[in-house]
Amino acid sequence: MSAQLASSLRLQLGRAGRSATGSPLNQTFKRAAGMTVREAERRAAVAQENQAIARQLTRPWKAGDVYAPHDLSAAEARKWRVKHRPTTDAFDALSVNPLSLYKVSLQPQGRGMLMLSLP
Template identity: 45%
Template sequence: MSLEAAFKRLSVRPSSICHQCRRTLASATSRHAQYSSATSGLADSLISSRRESQAQAQVPRASISATTTLSPPSSTDPFTPPTQPPRTAYDIAEDTIAEIGRSTLERQARERVAALQRDWTRQDLEKQQQRRYKPGDVYAPHDLSGAEAAKWKKLRRKGRMMQDVVDQLGINPIQHYKNFSMMSEYMTDMGRIKHRRETSLRPVNQRRMAKAIRRAIGTGMMPGVHRHPEILRLEMRDRMTRY
């Protein structure tokens, strides 16, 4: 947390909160509650110290004004400036917040001016393009026009899949777990079930196909190997030579 945010939390008093906020604050962690209570306690102590210092400063000021009204000013006394109350920690915090905010605004203004004065780079021009060209793409000058670039601003959402190859064939993969060709089409070379982005099946049919594959592996009709067969062959040969 920055110094500016910390002092802002001290200077700004929280207002009344709604029931939803109370529910959110009640469900917060105990550490957050301790921090908030410590911060509010520190803010209250700063405010009380400020009031006490102001009250103490008003008492000598009133006595000085009473003595000056009773006794006429002498010409020999030098000019005495009016006494100012001592600065409290609350005043110092307010001045620090104002100074930090002022410096932040000045720094942001300087950064904006420097950004306007600097020359355009390749990265800046690429960020303005809506279409992301890949190495090897062929395009015409017309593709760089505003009309063609506006076409790429529209979000192309992939529609929901209504049916897949299993629905078109009208079969249930669980009933075809003995079909070696069908099961091997949705398995990797190491016996793992392919992901849905590779099979292009609907979630329901993907689960059915996975269940059929696991049933085929469990019955021993499909190999379920997680290591390369060549590595298994070498390990078996080493085991035989060892014993």
């Protein structure tokens, strides 16, 4: 009797499994899963586009900066992208001789020779 019961349960479970695949609830879950995949792809595309735009904006904006629409133009971005070389040297501005910052010691090496060593 238990064998007959087990076989009839399997048969009922098999039927239940087949009917669940066509149920509206299961189709809703599939549709929702598809929406999340599409949503994730859309969000990834938006994030990639935002990164590309951020790479083009070379001006470092600070909190409280006031700007006009012209400041977001390509011409302004080109101005901020150019790296300017310094016109003065740091040592000249400080009036410091960099060679005077090195410590030199002369050590006798026998037979009257001196060895120059830098620490």
